Amino acid sequence: MASADSDTQPTEAIPHAVKIIVAGGFGAGKTTLVSSVSEIAPLSTEEVMTEASYGVDDLGGVEEKTTTTVALDFGRITIGTDIVLYLFGTPGQDRFWFMWEELAAGALGAVVLADTRRLDTCFHAVDFFERKGVPFIVAVNRFEGSTEYSAEEVREALDVPENVPVVAADARERKSSKEVLVELVTHVLRSRQAAMSG
Amino acid sequence: MNAERQQPQEESTVALTRRAPAELAPPEGEEERFLRPFAVDAGVNTSRPDGPVEQLDMLSRVVAARTPGRYEWLRPERETILNHAERASTVVELTAELGLPLGQVRAIAAEMLAEGSLQRCGPTRSLGHSDLLHAVLVGLRSL
Ligand SMILES: Nc1nc2c(ncn2[C@@H]2O[C@H](COP(=O)(O)OP(=O)(O)O)[C@@H](O)[C@H]2O)c(=O)[nH]1
Ligand SMILES: [Mg+2]
Numbered sequence: 616m617a618s619a620d621s622d623t624q625p626t627e628a629i630p631h632a633v634k635i636i637v638a639g640g641f642g643a644g645k646t647t648l649v650s651s652v653s654e655i656a657p658l659s660t661e662e663v664m665t666e667a668s669y670g671v672d673d674l675g676g677v678e679e680k681t682t683t684t685v686a687l688d689f690g691r692i693t694i695g696t697d698i699v700l701y702l703f704g705t706p707g708q709d710r711f712w713f714m715w716e717e718l719a720a721g722a723l724g725a726v727v728l729a730d731t732r733r734l735d736t737c738f739h740a741v742d743f744f745e746r747k748g749v750p751f752i753v754a755v756n757r758f759e760g761s762t763e764y765s766a767e768e769v770r771e772a773l774d775v776p777e778n779v780p781v782v783a784a785d786a787r788e789r790k791s792s793k794e795v796l797v798e799l800v801t802h803v804l805r806s807r808q809a810a811m812s813g
Numbered sequence: 814m815n816a817e818r819q820q821p822q823e824e825s826t827v828a829l830t831r832r833a834p835a836e837l838a839p840p841e842g843e844e845e846r847f848l849r850p851f852a853v854d855a856g857v858n859t860s861r862p863d864g865p866v867e868q869l870d871m872l873s874r875v876v877a878a879r880t881p882g883r884y885e886w887l888r889p890e891r892e893t894i895l896n897h898a899e900r901a902s903t904v905v906e907l908t909a910e911l912g913l914p915l916g917q918v919r920a921i922a923a924e925m926l927a928e929g930s931l932q933r934c935g936p937t938r939s940l941g942h943s944d945l946l947h948a949v950l951v952g953l954r955s956l
Pocket of ligand 1: 639644645646647648758784785
């Protein structure tokens with residue numbers, strides 16, 4: 616893959632860019648998790664979405680379109696000289712699914728943040744990653760005043776298989792966020808090994 | 814405000830945003846003049862039906878193959894891209910730098926690749942998937 620096909624190839628080492636997705640409902644702690652482990656303040660990128668206005672039929676080619684922008688936060692973790700990890704928080708709303716497709720392409724894996732105050736807000740994320748075959752783990756964020764659920768209760772509510780790790784986390788703590796990522800990568804490795812030996 | 818638009822409508826959304834209608838494709842040779850107006854108002858430039866050949870992922874890495882020209886300021890996005898990509902940069906980092914939508918930066922970068930102003934760069938040291946995963950794991954553990 617290392618290309619030596621040009622004379623202007625830069626002299627600095629070019630690292631692999633590895634993508635990890637952080638998904639979950641609005642307010643589940645995605646931005647918080649990305650910030651707590653990123654080596655830079657999260658950057659933001661935008662995408663423009665054009666969509667047909669709801670309920671408007673194609674009236675002789677006159678179709679109303681609305682334009683919306685969707686913001687994505689991302690953070691970065693440099694690992695040695697060979698690898699840079701990019702962490703992307705998913706856009707919260709359902710109508711931004713098109714960005715999820717792009718995020719999922721080539722992603723190493725995903726963390727689904729489960730907010731125990733509203734577990735249902737991460738159902739979509741779980742469905743999506745299962746459907747796309749993107750390996751994921753579930754990280755349960757504990758918010759003050761929310762019911763304490765055990766990992767097993769969350770697993771049951773989300774109906775995720777036994778081999779998908781469900782871990783407790785606090786996205787505000789760098790150490791905890793880092794452990795979540797370690798858990799994800801370990802899970803991805805384990806799944807690959809299982810797939811290759813099975 | 815969008816309460817009535819709850820239905821995800823995934824498929825149609827994808828179709829509408831990923832593919833620009835054929836009649837909106839810039840005529841041969843006029844890509845540059847067409848790009849900005851489209852890019853600014855509609856975001857339909859995310860991809861074009863018959864090109865560019867360059868498929869850029871958000872994490873594709875590019876590097877400037879030349880320095881900004883004397884009249885580059887006329888197209889400030891390009892000037893910024895050339896300056897920022899003096900060191901190899903990912904498309905998504907360029908978008909953050911420029912403050913422009915991903916689709917637009919992707920389109921400009923693809924044109925710049927096609928005309929030779931930018932070059933794509935792959936990792937210096939190639940790693941197999943498994944080695945990559947192990948290295949990521951070790952790196953994360955030692956954070
Ligand atoms: N108690 C608790 N609060 C959190 C945690 N993660 C995030 N928060 C808080 O929840 C709020 C929303 O978090 P944010 O990261 O913006 O959510 P996002 O919408 O998923 O990006 C912020 O006020 C955070 O401080 C967590 O793990 N535990
Ligand atoms: Mg957020």
